[in-house]
Amino acid sequence: MNLIKIFRTKSQIKFSSFISGFILIFLLSWTAFPASAAGIEASREISSGVVYPGDSFAVTIHIKVDQKVEALTLDEDLPDGWQVSQWENNGTTFQNISTFKASTQEWIWTENISAGEEKTVVYNVSVPKNSKPGNFTILGRVSAYSISTATVEGVSEVTVLDLPPEANFSANTLVGPAPLTVQFTDLSTFNPDSWEWDFDGNGNIDSNERNPVYTYENPGKYTIVLKVTNSTSGNYTWTKTEYITVNQTSAVSKESEESGESSGSSRSSGSGGGSGSSGGGAGAGSPESTNNIELKEISNEQVFKGTHTCFTFKDEANEIITMELDPKKSFGKTTAIVEILKNTSSIVKQPVPGIVYKNVNIWVGNSGFSSPENFENARINFRVSRAWVAGQGVNEKTVTLYRYNQNSWNQLPTNLSGQDKVYFYFTAETPAFSPFAISGTERRIQSAEIFPAKTGENQTLNKEKTSNEEKQGILASDVEKDGRKSSPGLEGSFTVAELLALYGVLKKKR
Numbered sequence: 170m171n172l173i174k175i176f177r178t179k180s181q182i183k184f185s186s187f188i189s190g191f192i193l194i195f196l197l198s199w200t201a202f203p204a205s206a207a208g209i210e211a212s213r214e215i216s217s218g219v220v221y222p223g224d225s226f227a228v229t230i231h232i233k234v235d236q237k238v239e240a241l242t243l244d245e246d247l248p249d250g251w252q253v254s255q256w257e258n259n260g261t262t263f264q265n266i267s268t269f270k271a272s273t274q275e276w277i278w279t280e281n282i283s284a285g286e287e288k289t290v291v292y293n294v295s296v297p298k299n300s301k302p303g304n305f306t307i308l309g310r311v312s313a314y315s316i317s318t319a320t321v322e323g324v325s326e327v328t329v330l331d332l333p334p335e336a337n338f339s340a341n342t343l344v345g346p347a348p349l350t351v352q353f354t355d356l357s358t359f360n361p362d363s364w365e366w367d368f369d370g371n372g373n374i375d376s377n378e379r380n381p382v383y384t385y386e387n388p389g390k391y392t393i394v395l396k397v398t399n400s401t402s403g404n405y406t407w408t409k410t411e412y413i414t415v416n417q418t419s420a421v422s423k424e425s426e427e428s429g430e431s432s433g434s435s436r437s438s439g440s441g442g443g444s445g446s447s448g449g450g451a452g453a454g455s456p457e458s459t460n461n462i463e464l465k466e467i468s469n470e471q472v473f474k475g476t477h478t479c480f481t482f483k484d485e486a487n488e489i490i491t492m493e494l495d496p497k498k499s500f501g502k503t504t505a506i507v508e509i510l511k512n513t514s515s516i517v518k519q520p521v522p523g524i525v526y527k528n529v530n531i532w533v534g535n536s537g538f539s540s541p542e543n544f545e546n547a548r549i550n551f552r553v554s555r556a557w558v559a560g561q562g563v564n565e566k567t568v569t570l571y572r573y574n575q576n577s578w579n580q581l582p583t584n585l586s587g588q589d590k591v592y593f594y595f596t597a598e599t600p601a602f603s604p605f606a607i608s609g610t611e612r613r614i615q616s617a618e619i620f621p622a623k624t625g626e627n628q629t630l631n632k633e634k635t636s637n638e639e640k641q642g643i644l645a646s647d648v649e650k651d652g653r654k655s656s657p658g659l660e661g662s663f664t665v666a667e668l669l670a671l672y673g674v675l676k677k678k679r
Contacts, residue, residue, distance in 0.1 A: 208234060208235055208236050208238065208313075208316055209232065209233070209234050209235075209238065209241075209311050209312070209313060209316060209319045210232070210233045210234075210235075210319065210322075211230060211231065211232045211233075211243070211309070211310075211311040211319060211320075211321040211322065212230070212231050212321065212322045212323035213228060213229070213230055213307070213309060213321050213322070213323035213324055213325060214228070214229040214230075214231075214323060214324060215227070215228055215229075215307075215324045215327065216228075216229075218324065218326060218327055218328060219327075219328045219330060220296050220327060220328070220329055220330070221296075221329065221330055221331075221332050221333070221402070222296055222297065222298050222299065222300040222329060222332060223295075223296060223297075223298040223332075224295075224296050225293055225294060225295045225296070226293070226294055226296075226327070227256065227291060227292070227293055227294075228245070228291070228292050228293075228294060228307065229289065229290070229291045230243060230245070230289065230290040230291075230309065230321060231287065231288075231289055232287065232288040232289070232290075232311055233285075233286075233287050234282050234283075234284060234285070234286055234287075234313075235284055235285065236284045237281060237282065237283055237284050238281065238282045238313035238314065238316060239281050239282075239313060239314040239315075240277065240278070240279070240313055240314045241277075241278040241282050241288070241311070241312075241313045242275065242276070242277050242278075242311065242312050242313065243261075243275070243276040243277075243290060243309065243310075243311050243321075244274070244275050244309060244310050244311075244312075245274045245275075245292075245307060245308075245309040245321075246307065246308045246309065247274065247294065247307055248305045248306075248307075250297045250300070251294055251295065251296060251297065251305075252294070252295045252297075253274050253292050253293070253294055253295075254292065254293045254295070255291075255292050255293075256291040256292055256293055257289065257290065257291040258276060258290060259288050259289050259290055260278060260280070260288075261276035261277055261278050261288075261290065262276070262277045262278075262279060263275070263276055274292070276290050282313075294307075296329060300329050301329070302329050302330055302331050302401070303328075303329055304326055304327070304328050304329075305326070305327045305328075305329060306325050306326055306327075307325050307327065308320075308321075308325065309321030309325075330401055330402045331359060331360055331399055331401055331402040332359040332402060333359060333399065333402045333403035333404070333405055334357050334358065334359045334360065334361035334397045334398065334399045334402070334403070334404070334405050335357060335358045335359060335397075335405050335407075336357045336361070336395045336396065336397045336405045336406060336407035337355075337356040337357055337358070337395075337407055337499065338353055338354060338355050338356050338357070338393070338395050338407070338409075339353070339354045339356055339499060339500050339501035340352065340353050340354070340393075340412070340413065341354070341501075341502070341535070342535050343412065343413060343414065343535050343537060344413075344414045344415075344416065344535070344537070345414075345415065345416065346415070346416050346417065347385060347386060347387055347388050347415045347416070347417065348384050348385065348386045349384065349385045349413070349415045350382060350383070350384045350385075351382070351383055351384075351385065351413060352380070352382050353366065353368075353380060353381050353382070353383065353393075354380050354501040354502065355379045355380055355395070355397075356473075356499055356501060357395070357397045357405070357407075359399065359402070360399055361397035361398060361399050361405075362398065362399055362400055363377065363397070363398045363400070364376075364377055364378065364379050364395065364396070364397055364398075365377060365395070365396040365397075365398075366378075366381055366383075366393070366394070366395055367393070367394040367395075368383045368385075368391065368393055368413075369391050369392070370391065370392030370393070370394060370408075370410075385413065385415045387415065388415045388416055388417050389414075389415055390411040390413070390414050390415075391411070391412065391413040391414075391415070392408065392409065392410045392411055392412060393408070393409045393412045393413065394406065394407070394408045395407050395408075455506060455508060455530060455532060456516055457508055457510070457514060457515055457516060457530050458515040460511075461510050461511050461512055461514070461515050462508050462509075462510060462511070463486075463509045463510060463511045464484060464486050464487055464507075464508070464509040465506065465507070465508050465509075466482045466483075466484045466487050466489075466506075466507050467504055467505070467506050467507075468480040468481055468482055468492075468504070468505045468507075469502055469503070469504050469505075470502075470503060470505070471501060471502055471503070472496045472499065472500040472501065472502075472503040472534075473496060473499045473500075473501075474496050474497060474498050474499045475495075475496070476496065477493065477494075477495055478493065478494055478495070478496055478503075479491050479492070479493045480492045480493075480505040480533070482507055486509070487507060487509060488509065488526075488527050488529075488551050488552050488553065488607065489507045489509075489529060489531065489549065489550075489551050490550045490551060490552060490594075491549075491550045492505055492507075492531065492533070492547070492548070492549050492550070493546070493547065493548045493550070494533075494544040494545070494546060494547040494548070495544060495545050495546045496543065496544050497542065497543055497544055497545060498542075498543055500534060500535075500538070500543075503533065503534050503538075504533075504534070505531070505532070505533045505534075506530075506531070506532040506533075507529065507530070507531055508529065508530040508531075508532075509527060509528075509529055510527075510528040510529065510530065511528075512528065513525075513528050513606075514528055514530055514573070514604040516604060517573045517578075517604050518576060519578075520606075521571045521573075521578045521606035521608050522571075522578065522608065522610065523567075523569070523608035523609055523610040524561050524563055524608060524609045524610075525606060525607070525608050526553055526554075526557060526568070526607040526608060526609065527606070527607045528604070528605075528606045529604070529605045529606065529607070530603070530604050530605070531549065531602045531603070531605055532602055533602045539601040539602045539603070540601070541600065541601075546598075547598065547599050547600065547601075547602075548596055548597065548598055548599070549570060549596070549597050549599055549605070550586070550594070550595070550596050551570065551594075551595055551597070551607060552592040552593065552594050552595070553565070553568055553592060553593045553595065553607060554591065554592060555588070555590070555591060555592060555593060556591075558593060558609070561609065563609035564609065565585060565588075565593045565609075566585060567609050567610045568583065568585070568593065568595060568607065568608070568609045569581070569583045569597075569607075569608060569609070569610065570583050570595070570597035570599075570605055570606075570607055571605060571606045571607075571608060572599055572601075572603060572604070572605050573603055573604040573605070573606075574601070574603060578606065581597045581598060581599050582597065582598045583595055583596070583597040584596050584597075
């Protein structure tokens with residue numbers, strides 16, 4: 170019996186010790202970890218999950234706590250370069266932790282948050298304009314003093330798409346006789362991957378090529394419609410009403426002949442030779458008589474709105490060096506033609522005033538291109554041979570570029586811009602393109618007046634001049650000698666000093 174009691178007593182003691190130890194471990198765990206991550210919950214909402222570069226969207230974070238917490242903190246990690254601006258911070262202090270990561274944004278509540286309380290943060294995100302398409306993730310977490318961090322749940326993905334394409338186009342000719350063949354050039358932006366062309370505005374698709382060619386058989390004015398599509402970002406339609414004009418004949422208009430204003434409106438696409446490549450409405454021909462053309466040079470450039478354009482001419486016999494302008498519209502590939510003429514242009518009525526250096530035709534673009542609505546700041550850079558200036562006795566400062574307009578020659582603002590051993594270089598401003606001429610309006614006048622003299626008088630004058638010069642030379646020599654005699658030099662001073670010193674020595678010896 171005693172043994173049984175003793176055994177039972179020891180078992181009760183062991184069980185009590187086990188229970189006490191378990192309770193102790195639980196209390197210690199509760200003290201060390203007063204709350205779990207489940208004490209904080211956070212979720213994210215995004216106003217738009219699909220955006221374009223440069224767009225903005227709103228992010229809303231809802232936070233709930235089931236117990237009292239201190240120093241509640243929200244951290245949000247954004248893709249690099251994405252910018253945040255606050256809308257609603259719900260009593261937080263907002264920090265941009267640029268020391269560690271510029272894309273990390275932090276909201277901190279300095280006051281304690283009671284159990285069951287909810288907090289909401291709303292912020293705006295701006296996607297950079299240079300952002301590349303793709304899927305991006307926003308990650309976040311919430312934490313508090315002595316509480317483990319919890320992940321922000323909810324929406325986290327944002328998809329950035331290519332910008333929708335913007336349709337635009339040009340044609341190499343806008344006006345011409347039937348049948349008129351037109352080369353269209355696509356100028357659309359933001360990466361379209363399909364094209365739908367309607368060349369006569371009737372609602373039917375005429376081509377799916379990017380840069381198609383179309384021939385208009387009948388006269389009339391035609392509206393062009395281009396629809397471009399990017400399979401990932403959308404489509405855009407651009408309409409140009411009555412963009413192409415097809416005429417009955419190709420005759421040169423009387424108005425162009427009289428004014429020289431057309432900059433190619435009187436040109437037919439097959440005349441005058443040329444390269445055949447043109448754009449922005451430029452033709453390779455000219456209304457000038459082929460018998461009067463000494464040299465013809467063509468330059469092609471892409472002409473786009475807001476981009477300074479310079480046509481360069483490289484032929485050594487061409488005195489027109491470059492032609493520059495600032496386009497107000499986009500025309501695509503455009504042709505500029507310079508014709509150096511043998512004589513006065515055949516489409517003007519009288520020669521230019523002054524001493525003519527060169528007669529020139531300059532044509533740029535298609536019919537109607539030469540208009541203040543299409544470009545500004547047009548300048549022509551040209552040169553004039555120094556040998557011609559010297560041979561003609563022309564003052565280079567009077568060299569002027571003239572433009573023929575409305576049956577008369579008009580001086581253009583012309584400046585001497587430089588010179589070398591062979592040429593003088595000039596720049597002239599022009600409002601349009603047409604026949605031109607380089608001319609000087611003044612001659613250099615160099616004269617010398619010679620007075621003949623009698624031989625006897627000259628001899629007498631020469632003798633008198635020689636006699637005066639000799640006398641002046643003698644007088645100057647005498648003055649110099651007298652100067653030497655009247656003023657003692659250094660040698661006399663040293664002699665006196667030596668005598669005085671010798672006298673002093675002898676006196677001491679005595």
